[in-house]
Amino acid sequence: xISSILELxxxxxxxxxxxxxxxxxxxxxxxxxxxxxxxxxxxLGVWISYLxxxxxxxxxxxxxxxxxxxxxxxxxxxxxxxxxxxxxxxxVCLCGIETLVIWVMYSMTTNKEIPWDHSSFPExxxxxxxxxxxxxxxxxxYRSLCVSPIFLDEGHLSFAYDRATGKKCWMLGARLxxxxxxxxxxxxxxxxxxxxxxSQVAELRFVYSLKIKGSIATYMLSPRTTYVAYLVYxxxxxxxxxxxxxxxxxxxVRVVNIQRRVVAQHxxxxxxxxxxxxxxxxNDGWMEIEFGEISYIEDNATIECILEGSESFVRKRGLIVExxxxxxx
Numbered sequence: 526x527i528s529s530i531l532e533l534x535x536x537x538x539x540x541x542x543x544x545x546x547x548x549x550x551x552x553x554x555x556x557x558x559x560x561x562x563x564x565x566x567x568x569l570g571v572w573i574s575y576l577x578x579x580x581x582x583x584x585x586x587x588x589x590x591x592x593x594x595x596x597x598x599x600x601x602x603x604x605x606x607x608x609x610x611x612x613x614x615x616x617v618c619l620c621g622i623e624t625l626v627i628w629v630m631y632s633m634t635t636n637k638e639i640p641w642d643h644s645s646f647p648e649x650x651x652x653x654x655x656x657x658x659x660x661x662x663x664x665x666x667y668r669s670l671c672v673s674p675i676f677l678d679e680g681h682l683s684f685a686y687d688r689a690t691g692k693k694c695w696m697l698g699a700r701l702x703x704x705x706x707x708x709x710x711x712x713x714x715x716x717x718x719x720x721x722x723x724s725q726v727a728e729l730r731f732v733y734s735l736k737i738k739g740s741i742a743t744y745m746l747s748p749r750t751t752y753v754a755y756l757v758y759x760x761x762x763x764x765x766x767x768x769x770x771x772x773x774x775x776x777x778v779r780v781v782n783i784q785r786r787v788v789a790q791h792x793x794x795x796x797x798x799x800x801x802x803x804x805x806x807x808n809d810g811w812m813e814i815e816f817g818e819i820s821y822i823e824d825n826a827t828i829e830c831i832l833e834g835s836e837s838f839v840r841k842r843g844l845i846v847e848x849x850x851x852x853x854x
Contacts, residue, residue, distance in 0.1 A: 639688075639689075639690070639691040640691055641667050641686060641691030641692075642686075642691060642692055642693055642747040642748075643663070644747070644748070645745075646663070649677070649684055650666075650675070652677040652678065653675045653676065653677060654676050654677065654678075654679065654680050655675070655676065657675060667686055667691075670684070670685050670686045671685065671686045671687070671688040673685070674694075674696070674722065676722075676723075678701070680698070680723065680724055681697070681698040681700040681701045681723065682695065682696070682697060682698060682701060683695070683696040683698070683722055683723070687852060687853050690750070690853045692747040692750050692853040693745070693746060693747045694850070694851065694852050694853070695741060695745060695746075695850070695851045696722070696757070696848050696849070696850040696851070697739045697741065697848050697849045697850075698722075698723040698725070698726075698847070698848045699715075699723065699725065699726050699727040699846045699847060699848050700715075700723070700725055701739065701848070702727070702737055702738065702739045702846070702848065702849065703737070703738040703739070703740075704727055704736070704737050704738075704846070705732070705734065705735070705736040705737075706732060707727060710730075711730065712729070712730055712731065712732050713727055713728065713729060713730060713732075714727075714728045714729075714730055715727060715728070716728050718845070720809065720810050720811070721811075721847050722809075722847075723847065723848065726845055726846060726847050727845070727846040728843075728844075728845045728846075729841065729842055729843060729844040729845070729846075730842055731840055731841065731842040732834075732840075732841055732842075733834075733838065733839065733840055733841070734834060735773065735832070735833065735834030735841055735844075736831070736832070736833050736834070737756075737831070737832040737833075737846065738829055738830065738831045738832075739754075739829070739830045739848070739849035740827055740828065740829050740830075741827070741828050741851055742825075742826075742827055742828075743819075743822070743824070743825065743826045743827070743828060744825060746819070746821075746851065747853065748821060748823075749821050750821055750853050750854075751818055751819065751820055751821060751853070751854040752818070752819040752851050752852065752853055752854065753815055753816075753817070753818055753819070753851075753852055753853075753854050754777060754815070754816040754817065754819060754828070754830045754849060754850070754851050755813040755814065755815055755816065755849065755850045755851075755852070756775070756813065756814050756816065756830070756832060756846070756849055757807070757811050757812070757813050757846075757847040757848050757849065757850055758796065758811065758812055758813075758814075758844060758845060758846050758847060759810070759811050759812050759845050759847070760796075760797055760812075760843050760844060760845065761843055761845065764842065764843050765797070765842060765843025765844070766840065766841065766842055766843060767839045767840050767841030767842060767843075768795070768796050768797050768798070768841060768843070768844065769795070769797060769798040769800075770839065771834060771839040771841060772792075772793040772794055772795050772800075773794055773795075773796060773832055773833060773834050774790070774791065774792045774793070774794065774832070774833050775789075775790070775791045775794055775814070775815075775816045775817070775830075775831070775832055776789060776790040776791070776816070776817070776830075776831050777789040777790075777816050777817040777818075777819060777828060777829070777830055777831075778828070778829040778831065779819075779822075779824075779826045779827075779828060779829075780826055780827045780828075780829060781824050781825070781826045781827075788817065788818075788819070788820070789816065789817020789818055789819075790817070791803070791815075791816075791817065794814065796812070796814060796844070797812075801814075803815065811847055813850070816830040816832075816849070818854065819851070828851075830849050
């Protein structure tokens with residue numbers, strides 16, 4: 526499926542390139558013909574005017590004979606119409622030039638090969654739960670992973686590439702998160718929703734104390750890259766409560782051996798409502814909110830992203846958690 530889409534895009538690019546070149550050639554040829562035609566007609570008009578002003582025999586032909594006068598008037602009317610058509614032809618030429626410029630910019634954008642992170646690439650591909658289609662080159666496989674992720678570790682972890690930077694993107698599904706009371710059906714429900722990339726999401730039935738934690742090792746991230754961690758979630762249209770009036774805290778902790786250091790923290794963050802200024806809607810229909818930045822340090826650390834409800838006496842329900850995503854800044 527992905528390879529077919531890529532082939533279709535390449536075909537469209539070739540067609541667009543051909544049309545741009547054809548438009549440019551046509552506009553250039555028409556421009557030359559127009560200049561030559563105007564030059565000939567202008568010379569003819571000057572010649573006719575000279576004959577009339579010098580009282581040549583053509584003077585009687587153009588001013589006494591009705592057919593001659595009609596011919597004279599038609600010639601100058603034609604000149605007037607050609608003059609008006611010049612603006613239209615200029616627009617055609619401009620359209621051809623604009624098409625060429627767009628084609629050049631499009632080709633530079635699509636053909637420019639951004640250096641991408643090859644580290645651990647074969648090992649990551651080997652962990653895919655579905656067979657990865659055969660591609661003629663690793664670059665083709667990379668481009669397909671910019672469009673559609675693959676799923677690892679029983680389908681609870683997704684991997685893709687960021688097209689703009691060529692860096693790795695990871696998303697931990699809800700099943701890989703540590704959610705307090707998640708295995709007790711009275712508090713959390715595991716369900717499938719068609720808009721999720723994962724087979725299961727965590728749906729909050731009700732809790733008073735909320736805590737969600739996700740972890741990733743820094744060796745999985747692209748080196749020399751600043752990442753941002755996001756909670757990906759949503760709320761149903763009904764059966765939600767406790768989050769409009771109850772904020773949460775978000776923090777990122779870097780763990781090296783037994784040393785823990787908080788590298789980012791946001792207190793009193795609202796996930797929904799008028800106060801949820803930090804939350805934003807994604808293109809896939811889910812919401813996301815930022816835990817914080819993860820700076821590149823070669824320390825072989827584990828990054829923990831932790832969400833906690835700041836008010837344990839408020840009953841909360843309705844939150845649907847898809848996972849935690851790590852993307853390059």
